[in-house]
Amino acid sequence: MNPTQCAVEAITPLTPFVQRVLLRPEQPVTFLPGQYLQLCLTEQDKRPFSLACTPDSQLLELHIGGSKADEYSSQALNYLMQQQQAGQPVCIEGGLGQAFLRAERDNPIVLLAGGTGFSYIYSLAQALQQQGQNRPVFLYWGVREESSLYLQQQLASWASSQPGFRFIPVVQEPEASWQGRTGLVHQAVLDDFVSLDAYDIYIAGPFPMVGMARDAFLQQGAHREQMFADAFAYI
Ligand SMILES: Cc1cc2nc3c(=O)[nH]c(=O)nc-3n(C[C@H](O)[C@H](O)[C@H](O)COP(=O)(O)OP(=O)(O)OC[C@H]3O[C@@H](n4cnc5c(N)ncnc54)[C@H](O)[C@@H]3O)c2cc1C
Structure with missing residues (x-):
């Protein structure tokens, strides 16, 4: 290189x-x-x-x-x-890295970001927007505090203007005023999908989160060859 x-x-x-x-x-x-x-x-x-x-x-x-x-x-x-x-x-x-967007596929997509793992997920989300794909996209972004959701407004705006794009912010330690999802972000995915069999799943965040998500998603029907994360090489 x-x-x-x-x-x-x-x-x-x-x-x-x-x-x-x-x-x-x-x-x-x-x-x-x-x-x-x-x-x-x-x-x-x-x-x-x-x-x-x-x-x-x-x-x-x-x-x-x-x-x-x-x-x-x-x-x-x-x-x-x-x-x-x-x-x-x-x-x-x-x-x-090997966890780049597989643009040629047509499975629905789960994008899972923990904290600044959002950087990676944001690149993928922008590329999907540019390509004008019709694949359903579910973007989960988990943070400790709401103030860490630094691009929340832009993502909410994409979600309201594009039928196939869903944005689910998840705050681990919320203030009383937070009305959205709470807890660990990978748990929110587990709660929302009976089976992850049909999905391509892209993951970035702290290594313990990536490891927990991988193991729990496999239990919930996800396929290892349809899960992408460069952190897998480190854990
Ligand atoms: C290939 C690669 C790329 C990287 N890119 C970046 C980058 O662009 N920017 C950067 O700053 N660092 C990067 N890193 C370093 C590292 O991944 C980040 O520092 C890390 O993701 C930062 O996490 P955070 O403190 O933002 O998340 P945290 O605030 O610690 O966690 C965010 C959310 O993740 C979940 N979570 C956290 N811990 C756990 C757990 N133990 N179990 C279950 N869920 C949990 C929770 O939902 C939590 O709210 C990279 C590392 C690698 C290997």
């Missing part, structure tokens, strides 16, 4: 802990919806981040962070900010 130099175009907050990062690559970067890139902090320290954009984008978009500050993302963000302030490029490698 050839490294590509990128200028750090912008870093803007999506929540107190999650930042949107826009990178301008010096050469075009080829990738498929749902793939990730590696940000090279050093020659040895390369960290994967999902691309939140579609392949036709001029800028590469990342969503970096989590429900709380952690070293994985804070070190990457500090590095990106330092390079931006110094006017220096960063090095990336990508697109990488």
